[in-house]
Amino acid sequence: MAILFDLIRQRAALLSLAMLASAGAAVLGLAPLLAIYTLALEIMGDAPDRQAIHAVVFWTALAMGGRWLLLFLSNNWSHMAAYALLFDLRLRIADRLTQLPLGFILTWSSGDLKRVLQEDVERLEMVLGHTLTDVVAAVTLLIGAGIVLVWMDPIMAAAAFAPLPVAIGLQAMLWRGSHDTVEAYTQAAGRMNAAIVEFIRAIPVIKTFGRGQTSMGHLKRTIDDYQGIVVAFSSAMVPAWVGFMVALGSGLLFVLPIGGWRLLSGAIDGPTFILFLLLGVGLMQSLVQIITFGNHMRTTLASIERVRGILDAPTLAGGAITTPPASLDVSFSHVSFSYGEKKVLDDITLTCPPGARTAIVGPSGAGKTTLAHLAARFWDPQQGAISIGGVPLSDYAPETLVRLTASVFQDVFLFHDTILANLRVGAPDATREQVIAAAREAQIHDFIMTLPDGYDTVLGDRGARLSGGEKQRLSIARAILKDAPIVILDEATAFADPVNERRIRTALERLCRDKTVITIAHRLSTIQDADQIAVLDDGRLVDVGRHDILLTHCAVYQRLWSAYTSPWDGGNGSAAHPPHSQPGFAARQGEVR
Numbered sequence: 099m100a101i102l103f104d105l106i107r108q109r110a111a112l113l114s115l116a117m118l119a120s121a122g123a124a125v126l127g128l129a130p131l132l133a134i135y136t137l138a139l140e141i142m143g144d145a146p147d148r149q150a151i152h153a154v155v156f157w158t159a160l161a162m163g164g165r166w167l168l169l170f171l172s173n174n175w176s177h178m179a180a181y182a183l184l185f186d187l188r189l190r191i192a193d194r195l196t197q198l199p200l201g202f203i204l205t206w207s208s209g210d211l212k213r214v215l216q217e218d219v220e221r222l223e224m225v226l227g228h229t230l231t232d233v234v235a236a237v238t239l240l241i242g243a244g245i246v247l248v249w250m251d252p253i254m255a256a257a258a259f260a261p262l263p264v265a266i267g268l269q270a271m272l273w274r275g276s277h278d279t280v281e282a283y284t285q286a287a288g289r290m291n292a293a294i295v296e297f298i299r300a301i302p303v304i305k306t307f308g309r310g311q312t313s314m315g316h317l318k319r320t321i322d323d324y325q326g327i328v329v330a331f332s333s334a335m336v337p338a339w340v341g342f343m344v345a346l347g348s349g350l351l352f353v354l355p356i357g358g359w360r361l362l363s364g365a366i367d368g369p370t371f372i373l374f375l376l377l378g379v380g381l382m383q384s385l386v387q388i389i390t391f392g393n394h395m396r397t398t399l400a401s402i403e404r405v406r407g408i409l410d411a412p413t414l415a416g417g418a419i420t421t422p423p424a425s426l427d428v429s430f431s432h433v434s435f436s437y438g439e440k441k442v443l444d445d446i447t448l449t450c451p452p453g454a455r456t457a458i459v460g461p462s463g464a465g466k467t468t469l470a471h472l473a474a475r476f477w478d479p480q481q482g483a484i485s486i487g488g489v490p491l492s493d494y495a496p497e498t499l500v501r502l503t504a505s506v507f508q509d510v511f512l513f514h515d516t517i518l519a520n521l522r523v524g525a526p527d528a529t530r531e532q533v534i535a536a537a538r539e540a541q542i543h544d545f546i547m548t549l550p551d552g553y554d555t556v557l558g559d560r561g562a563r564l565s566g567g568e569k570q571r572l573s574i575a576r577a578i579l580k581d582a583p584i585v586i587l588d589e590a591t592a593f594a595d596p597v598n599e600r601r602i603r604t605a606l607e608r609l610c611r612d613k614t615v616i617t618i619a620h621r622l623s624t625i626q627d628a629d630q631i632a633v634l635d636d637g638r639l640v641d642v643g644r645h646d647i648l649l650t651h652c653a654v655y656q657r658l659w660s661a662y663t664s665p666w667d668g669g670n671g672s673a674a675h676p677p678h679s680q681p682g683f684a685a686r687q688g689e690v691r
């Protein structure tokens with residue numbers, strides 16, 4: 099709720115004006131009813147005054163014009179405020195996302211992040227742009243007209259408001275019973291959305307493997323689940339909701355007999371009776387708007403909670419050191435790391451010497467990627483410290499740390515922009531000539547020159563028009579251009595054709611020249627000449643050494659190597675590919691930060 103008030107405060111002036119205009123429009127909305135009352139007084143009076151009748155028509159028309167103007171202004175102002183707030187909030191979330199550890203962002207699916215940025219933020223528009231002013235109008239009408247009615251005849255006013263306790267009681271029943279159901283509904287809707295997104299993404303796999311029925315099964319289950327909850331929700335809510343609506347319309351049951359009795363007894367006149375029939379009965383409908391506001395607020399508060407999940411997530415503390423370190427070694431000192439309760443790295447102490455290549459190997463799930471992510475500061479370890487040149491990563495200013503490392507990971511992201519802009523991501527000031535030189539070294543220049551606009555060709559959505567190998571080489575070109583002294587690589591597991599593989603190997607050899615390199619190795623042939631190989635097993639560092647030495651005494655490495663060199667998969671997924679005659683790098687895909 100605090101975040102909502104905080105947002106409202108930022109556009110308080112505009113929203114207040116919108117609410118005032120809405121309240122004014124509501125008051126003016128009473129004009130036709132009062133006109134009927136006044137006309138009835140004139141017409142039923144002894145000597146109807148033509149001039150007075152004309153005046154009533156004139157003032158009513160003026161009031162209607164004024165109401166139109168106030169509604170127009172109220173809508174305009176509330177929407178201006180709402181969209182400005184939405185814009186601010188989206189920027190705040192986007193800004194926060196850039197400050198949050200990458201590891202945190204990787205735990206969210208892109209569908210969930212999109213939902214927060216788009217649907218959850220959009221929900222505020224409904225409240226701020228529409229229902230807030232509607233509810234102000236409804237409350238104004240209810241209170242304003244209530245005062246007028248009580249002033250005219252308290253007994254008749256009591257008759258008009260008689261259904262109110264019943265309506266409120268039924269609404270309270272609805273609210274009390276619905277909390278768990280609304281929660282279940284929200285979760286079922288979330289599961290169904292996620293299943294739909296997954297299904298759409300999986301269509302190529304489904305078509306390739308002919309798993310249509312199986313994949314549809316999960317989607318169908320989530321839709322059935324959602325439908326079941328909606329039907330149960332409706333059945334549980336309908337009786338009370340219908341009762342509420344009937345109660346709202348039942349004012350006539352009280353106003354008609356009591357009004358008739360008071361009219362006949364001379365306590366009220368005809369025009370007053372007519373006014374109570376019109377106003378007293380119609381007034382209750384304002385409650386619907388108030389209830390709608392309450393319902394919108396409930397779903398909006400759930401959205402705000404999700405927004406807060408991002409805005410309140412802890413960022414990594416950045417230090418103040420901006421000078422590059424004298425030495426470019428990367429050291430892990432007694433590092434332990436857990437994802438939630440699950441410990442995946444345990445007391446790792448390892449130094450990656452400057453200008454040397456350290457390969458990390460181990461069975462699948464041993465923690466290789468996590469260790470590389472920690473070196474790139476996706477997360478901070480819960481225990482121990484990671485340092486560059488003896489300075490803990492957290493002591494560096496974030497921009498300095500970004501300049502010190504280039505990461506090439508498996509998921510390549512290419513912006514919907516020109517190739518030139520995509521290559522300049524890590525080096526915005528690079529000249530065109532420097533970009534071309536980097537592309538040449540990454541073995542991608544010739545391909546770029548075959549594109550219609552060369553370096554100015556705009557890439558499709560997520561680089562869809564490029565092959566996997568082309569994307570990899572573009573990402574390596576980015577890293578070469580960035581020219582960071584420390585390179586963190588995640589070799590991917592996908593095969594490349596021999597020509598592409600040779601190109602990638604050449605590009606990576608160029609990228610890693612004279613750099614401190616930490617590489618996650620999936621193909622052991624590529625790391626036989628690494629300066630040191632760190633062997634991980636089940637989150638622990640079991641050995642560090644060169645290939646030949648490890649082969650003589652490290653049981654885990656021997657197992658990996660034997661599985662790797664066996665003609666059949668020895669049961670270890672990460673090292674089951676046949677060795678290549680030439681050692682070198684074979685990273686497949688990569689994203690450069």
Ligand SMILES: Nc1ncnc2c1ncn2[C@@H]1O[C@H](COP(=O)(O)OP(=O)(O)OP(=O)(O)O)[C@@H](O)[C@H]1O
Nearest residue numbers: 205437442460461462463464465466467468469672
């Ligand atoms: N975001 C995450 N949340 C929870 N657990 C995770 C997360 N990322 C990885 N893990 C778990 O941590 C362990 C180590 O994973 P990691 O990816 O570091 O291993 P790896 O050695 O790189 O594996 P592979 O060779 O299969 O890629 C695994 O058990 C994995 O399931």
